[in-house]
Amino acid sequence: MKDRKSLLILFTGVLLILVSVLAYIQPWQNWPDEETKGWQLTVVGSDGNQKVLSFQDIRELPAHEGNGGFFSTVGIVFGPYQAKGVTLEELCNIVGGIKPNEALMVSARDGYSTVLSYEQVMGDFITYSTELKEVPHQELKTILMYQQDSRLLSDADGKPLRIAIVGSPPNLLTEGNYWVKWVNKLEVLKAP
Amino acid sequence: MQKMHKHLCLLLIMAIMAGTAGCSRPGQQPPDDQVKLKVIIAGSLLVPFQSLEKEFERQNPGIDVQLEGHGSVQVIRAVTELGDIADITAVADAQLIPLMMYSNAMPDGDQAYADWTIRFSTNRLGIAYKDESAYAAEINADNWHEIMSRPDVTIGLADPRIDAMGYRTLMAIQLAEDYYQDDTIFERTIGSALDPTMKISTEGDVDTINVPEVVKTTQPRVKLRSYSIQLMALLESGDLDYSFEYESVAKQRGLKFLALPVGIDLSSPDFEPQYQQVEVNLDFRRFASVVPNFQGTRIVYGLTIPNNALHPQESARFIEFILSTDGQGIFDQSYQPLLSSPLCDNPQALPETLQTWF
Numbered sequence: 001m002k003d004r005k006s007l008l009i010l011f012t013g014v015l016l017i018l019v020s021v022l023a024y025i026q027p028w029q030n031w032p033d034e035e036t037k038g039w040q041l042t043v044v045g046s047d048g049n050q051k052v053l054s055f056q057d058i059r060e061l062p063a064h065e066g067n068g069g070f071f072s073t074v075g076i077v078f079g080p081y082q083a084k085g086v087t088l089e090e091l092c093n094i095v096g097g098i099k100p101n102e103a104l105m106v107s108a109r110d111g112y113s114t115v116l117s118y119e120q121v122m123g124d125f126i127t128y129s130t131e132l133k134e135v136p137h138q139e140l141k142t143i144l145m146y147q148q149d150s151r152l153l154s155d156a157d158g159k160p161l162r163i164a165i166v167g168s169p170p171n172l173l174t175e176g177n178y179w180v181k182w183v184n185k186l187e188v189l190k191a192p
Numbered sequence: 193m194q195k196m197h198k199h200l201c202l203l204l205i206m207a208i209m210a211g212t213a214g215c216s217r218p219g220q221q222p223p224d225d226q227v228k229l230k231v232i233i234a235g236s237l238l239v240p241f242q243s244l245e246k247e248f249e250r251q252n253p254g255i256d257v258q259l260e261g262h263g264s265v266q267v268i269r270a271v272t273e274l275g276d277i278a279d280i281t282a283v284a285d286a287q288l289i290p291l292m293m294y295s296n297a298m299p300d301g302d303q304a305y306a307d308w309t310i311r312f313s314t315n316r317l318g319i320a321y322k323d324e325s326a327y328a329a330e331i332n333a334d335n336w337h338e339i340m341s342r343p344d345v346t347i348g349l350a351d352p353r354i355d356a357m358g359y360r361t362l363m364a365i366q367l368a369e370d371y372y373q374d375d376t377i378f379e380r381t382i383g384s385a386l387d388p389t390m391k392i393s394t395e396g397d398v399d400t401i402n403v404p405e406v407v408k409t410t411q412p413r414v415k416l417r418s419y420s421i422q423l424m425a426l427l428e429s430g431d432l433d434y435s436f437e438y439e440s441v442a443k444q445r446g447l448k449f450l451a452l453p454v455g456i457d458l459s460s461p462d463f464e465p466q467y468q469q470v471e472v473n474l475d476f477r478r479f480a481s482v483v484p485n486f487q488g489t490r491i492v493y494g495l496t497i498p499n500n501a502l503h504p505q506e507s508a509r510f511i512e513f514i515l516s517t518d519g520q521g522i523f524d525q526s527y528q529p530l531l532s533s534p535l536c537d538n539p540q541a542l543p544e545t546l547q548t549w550f
Contacts, residue, residue: 073355073419074235074261103406105476110273115353115405115476126417132425175418177354189405 030152032056036160041144044187045095046102053094055146055160061086064143066166069130070176077130080171083164085145088121092188101191106163109182115189116142116178125165127172140167144183158182226256227506230277234264234284235421236315237493239444240526241282247522248513255506263419264356265482268292271498272305278498279507284356286311286494290537292482298500306496308538310546312514313493313523313530316459317364319450320424320442325433333452337368340434341380348423348435349382349416352403352472356486357420359472360458361436362401363488366392366470367456385414397469405476438491443527458491492531497543508543515549 032055041053064087069079092098100118107113117124123140145164146152153159158181165174233241238261245257262270264283270276272292283289286309293306319336321328326346327339340347352358362382369377378401383389387410391402409416415432417423424445426432442449454460458467467488474484495514497507513519515534523530536542539550 072261073263073266073421074238075421076261105405110269112479113476114478117406117408132422133429134426134431175422177418 030147030150032152032160036152039160039184041091041161041183042185042187043091043095044185045092046098046188046190047096049095051094058086058144058146058161061090064090064141064166066141066143066168067170067172068140068164068166069171069173070165070179071128071132071173072176075132077132077173078176080130080173081148081164082150083143083145083166084147084150085143085161085164088116088142088144088163088186091144091186092121095188098188099191103189105185105187105189106180106183107185107187108180109184112180114177114180120178123165123167125174125178127167127174130171130173132173135172137172138168140165140172142178144186226254227503229255229257229279229503229506229510230260231257231280231282231510232260232262232267232270232276232278233280233282234267234493235261235419236284236438236441237261237282237313237528239440240523240528243522243526244510244514244519247518248510251513252506252509255510257510263354264288265292265479269479271500272296277500277502279501279503280495280497280510281306282493282495284315284491284493285489286492287489289494289496293496293498303499305498305500307499308536308541309494309496310511310515310542311492311494311531311535311537313528314459315438315440315491315493315528316451316454316457317360317436317491318439318442318452318457319434320427320437320445320447321434321450322427322430322448324430325427325448327433328448331434331450333450334372336434336450336452337365337372337374337377337381343413346413346415346431346433347381348420348426348432349409349414350420350423350436351407351416351418353407353474353476353478354418355420357436357438359403359474359486360491362390362403362472363467363470363486364436364452364456364458366399366401367466367488368452370466370469371453371455382414385409385411386416399470401470401472403472403474440526440528458488461490464490504543505545508545511546512549 036055039055044050063084065084067080067082071077098118098121102118104116104121105113121142123142127135127137129135143164145162161183163180241259264285267281267283268288271278289309294304296305331339350358352362365378365381369375387408388404393400423435427435439449455463455466470488472486477484497504501507520530536550539547
C-alpha cells in the first residue's frame with residue numbers, strides 16, 4: 001500500500017516537473033504558424049535575376065548565430081539578443097552576389113525600406129555599448145534573423161524575418177533603423 | 193521507507209514550486225482603475241513631456257500618462273500603419289499630421305485617423321558645442337561655416353535619410369550660402385566629405401539637395417550618424433567639436449548653443465518665403481506613406497487626438513494642461529518655446545473643452 005502511495009507521489013512529481021519544463025521552454029513557440037509557413041522572401045540580384053524563398057527554404061540555408069542588440073531614435077535599448085539567421089551575404093549569393101559599390105535595399109511588409117551599403121551587408125557598422133558609448137568591435141555579421149533567444153520571432157519583434165547585426169564581443173548595439181522588421185524583399189542595387 | 197517518503201514529498205513540493213514559477217510572467221501587475229493615457233511623441237519633446245507627465249499625474253491621480261518617443265514620422269506611422277492605439281500624438285513637424293492622418297481612413301470605416309492639428313510649439317536650429325570644442329572661443333554667427341570647414345575641426349551630421357535633424361541641417365547650410373553670399377559653404381563644410389556628393393539642382397528660386405541612397409563620409413572630420421542623439425553623445429564625450437541641433441535639446445543637455453541668423457535657423461514666420469527656397473529630396477522612399485521630398489519651412493510642433501483614441505476626454509484634459517500657465521512654465525524650464533498663441537486648423541472639430549482655446 002505504502003509502495004503504491006510512493007509510486008503515485010513519484011508519478012505526480014515527475015509529471016509536474018515535466019509540465020514545468022514544458023511551460024518554461026515552450027517548444028510550441030518554435031512551431032511556425034500559418035502566416036510564417038506562407039511567408040515569402042523575394043531576393044533580386046543586380047541583373048534582375050529573382051528567387052522567391054519560403055520560410056522553410058531560409059531555415060535550410062547555412063545558419064549564423066550571434067549576439068547583438070539595438071537602440072531607437074530616442075536612445076531606448078532593445079536586447080542584446082542571441083540571434084540565429086542567414087547572413088545577407090549568403091542570401092545575396094543566391095542571386096549572383098553583391099559587389100563593392102553595390103547596395104542592398106531591404107523592404108518590409110509595412111512599406112518600410114532601408115538601403116545598406118556593400119560594407120554594411122558585410123557587417124561594417126559603428127557599434128555601441130549598452131550605455132550608448134561608441135566601442136570597437138571584432139567580427140560583425142548582418143543576418144536575416146528568424147530566431148531570437150531560441151524562439152521564433154513574435155509579431156512585435158518582426159515575425160518571421162528581421163535584420164539583425166550580431167558579433168563579438170557580446171552585448172554590442174547598433175542603430176535600430178537597420179533592424180528592419182517583417183522583411184519580405186531584398187534587392188541588390190547596381191552601382192550608381 | 194519513511195526517508196523515501198520524505199524525499200518524494202520534497203520532490204513534489206519542488207515540482208509544484210517549479211510549476212508555479214514556470215507559469216508566472218515577470219512584469220505582471222494587478223489591474224487598477226487608473227486611466228492609462230498613451231502619448232506618442234517626437235524624441236525632441238521628451239524632456240518637457242516627462243515634466244508635464246509628472247505634474248499632470250500629481251494633479252490628476254486617476255490618470256497614468258504613458259510616454260513613448262520616436263522620430264516624428266514613426267510617431268504617426270505607429271498609429272496609421274502599425275496598429276498602435278494612441279490617445280495623443282505630438283510631432284516636431286506639424287505638417288505631418290494632415291499629410292499622413294487626414295487622408296488616411298481607419299480600417300473599420302471611412303473616418304480619417306485625425307481631422308485637426310494644434311500647432312503649439314516651435315524651436316530653432318543652431319550649433320551645439322562645448323567650451324572644449326576646437327576654436328570655441330572664436331566661433332560666432334558670422335564665422336561658424338569657416339570654422340566648421342577647418343581640417344582639424346570635427347563636425348557631426350545626422351543622416352538626412354533617417355533623422356529630420358539631418359535634412360534640416362542640409363537646409364540650414366544651403367540657406368547660409370544665400371545669407372552670407374558665399375556659394376562654397378555647402379561644399380566646404382560637408383559636401384567635400386561625402387561620397388557620393390549630394391548634387392544640388394536649382395529651379396527658379398528653389399535649390400534642391402538630392403540625397404543618394406547610400407551616403408558615406410570620406411573624411412574623418414565629418415561624422416555621420418543615424419540619429420542626432422548619437423551626435424550629442426559624441427559632443428559630450430569630446431569626440432566631436434560641433435553639431436547642428438535644436439536649441440531646446442542642446443540646452444537641456446547642458447551644451448553651449450550658437451544661435452544662427454533667423455534667415456537660416458528655420459524659426460521665424462517672417463522668413464518662411466526664404467526657407468521655402470530650399471528643399472531636400474531623398475533618392476529612395478523609406479516609408480511607403482511619405483513622399484521623400486522635404487520643403488524648407490519654419491519648425492512648428494503639432495499634436496492631435498487620433499479619432500480612435502481610447503480616452504479622448506482625458507486626452508483633451510492633458511492638452512489643456514499643456515496649453516495652461518503651468519504647462520507654459522514647464523516648457524520654459526525645458527527651453528522649448530511655446531507659440532505665443534496656439535493655432536488650430538479646424539477648431540470646430542476639437543473636443544468642446546478645447547474649443548475655448550481657439
